[in-house]
Amino acid sequence: MKVYYKGTEFRFDESMSALKLLSKLSLNVNEVVVVKNGTIITEDEVLSRDDEVKIINTVSGG
Amino acid sequence: MKCHICKDKAVIKLRQHSLALCARHFDEWMLRRVQKAISDFKMFSKKDKIILAVSGGKDSLALWDILTRLGYYTSGLYINLGITHDGYSDESEELCWVFVRNRKCDLIVVDITQAHGMTVMQKARAKHRSICSACGLTKRYYMNQVAITKGFDVIATGHNLDDQAAALLGNILHWNVLYLANGSPYSPPIGEGHPAKTKPLFLCTEKETTTYCLLRNISFVEQECPYAEDATFLEWKRLLNRAEERSPGTKWAFYRGYLKNMHLFAGECAEKEPPYKCKICGLPSWHDTCSFCRFWKVDNTSKQNQ
Numbered sequence: 413m414k415v416y417y418k419g420t421e422f423r424f425d426e427s428m429s430a431l432k433l434l435s436k437l438s439l440n441v442n443e444v445v446v447v448k449n450g451t452i453i454t455e456d457e458v459l460s461r462d463d464e465v466k467i468i469n470t471v472s473g474g
Numbered sequence: 475m476k477c478h479i480c481k482d483k484a485v486i487k488l489r490q491h492s493l494a495l496c497a498r499h500f501d502e503w504m505l506r507r508v509q510k511a512i513s514d515f516k517m518f519s520k521k522d523k524i525i526l527a528v529s530g531g532k533d534s535l536a537l538w539d540i541l542t543r544l545g546y547y548t549s550g551l552y553i554n555l556g557i558t559h560d561g562y563s564d565e566s567e568e569l570c571w572v573f574v575r576n577r578k579c580d581l582i583v584v585d586i587t588q589a590h591g592m593t594v595m596q597k598a599r600a601k602h603r604s605i606c607s608a609c610g611l612t613k614r615y616y617m618n619q620v621a622i623t624k625g626f627d628v629i630a631t632g633h634n635l636d637d638q639a640a641a642l643l644g645n646i647l648h649w650n651v652l653y654l655a656n657g658s659p660y661s662p663p664i665g666e667g668h669p670a671k672t673k674p675l676f677l678c679t680e681k682e683t684t685t686y687c688l689l690r691n692i693s694f695v696e697q698e699c700p701y702a703e704d705a706t707f708l709e710w711k712r713l714l715n716r717a718e719e720r721s722p723g724t725k726w727a728f729y730r731g732y733l734k735n736m737h738l739f740a741g742e743c744a745e746k747e748p749p750y751k752c753k754i755c756g757l758p759s760w761h762d763t764c765s766f767c768r769f770w771k772v773d774n775t776s777k778q779n780q
Contacts, residue, residue, distance in 0.1 A: 441719060
């Protein structure tokens with residue numbers, strides 16, 4: 413799957429849950445929103461090899 | 475994961491509330507959360523003139539959309555600080571205009587470079603002051619100045635629960651008692667003609683405002699302010715989010731505890747009406763010349779490149 417986060421593209425070959433993906437990227441579930449193929453998903457959802465995933469950072473400087 | 479209300483597909487798990495919601499029920503939940511914040515603190519009514527400080531970011535645009543949908547007539551104020559890195563200020567302003575285009579609301583823009591002949595960054599360097607401090611001073615001044623001169627009753631800002639909890643943590647770590655006395659999401663007018671100051675998003679997290687904007691197709695600037703990337707404030711947020719991950723509800727419990735106990739910091743530290751009028755701009759001031767005019771208008775000499 414292709415994963416985009418803060419302007420960087422990552423590639424993963426195996427299926428995994430969104431939560432597992434966040435863990436692999438050392439991201440906190442409270443600090444991001446995960447969008448799979450254009451749709452917002454919850455962290456338990458499984459991502460497959462063909463999916464395009466965008467991770468949106470939610471933390472701002474105030 | 476299913477929506478706990480209708481069993482449709484959930485778009486967000488609100489772990490601190492043990493609640494999963496679909497797009498429709500999350501939308502309704504957000505409107506109720508903001509209305510609850512406004513009502514609980516008696517922030518304003520539908521008769522009040524509200525000016526909302528907008529940055530082009532998710533929080534202020536989400537709040538603008540929610541206030542409009544709830545029937546509060548709200549004008550936006552965008553302060554263009556002249557941050558040219560990756561076109562940050564201009565892109566942020568453009569996103570505010572995009573927001574306004576399809577809605578019945580007004581946007582007031584203050585362009586700092588046009589008003590003062592240089593950007594906040596150039597001025598901060600010339601005055602040997604930190605950029606974040608100069609930016610904060612400038613934004614606070616224009617929020618007050620526009621509200622007072624144009625007769626707004628209320629200033630609203632898009633500060634959310636993460637902002638409030640992180641500011642609280644920072645203020646406790648440094649025992650900034652003055653700030654601890656004034657950390658409420660509602661500050662009443664400090665005198666005749668002064669606006670009240672409100673933070674109607676204080677019950678909502680950043681994840682919630684981001685999700686709201688995505689579901690409502692509100693375009694917002696995703697890029698962080700280039701000068702805020704290393705801010706200590708972000709570190710307080712990360713600390714709290716790590717605690718939240720282990721123990722959902724920690725942020726709200728922390729801030730709610732403060733709201734219950736903030737009277738302990740009141741007394742001499744409470745916000746009062748400044749005793750003077752600035753001799754340059756005429757706005758209320760703690761000295762004969764206000765800190766904004768001392769920064770921008772006194773010894774306004776050298777320009778430096780950004």
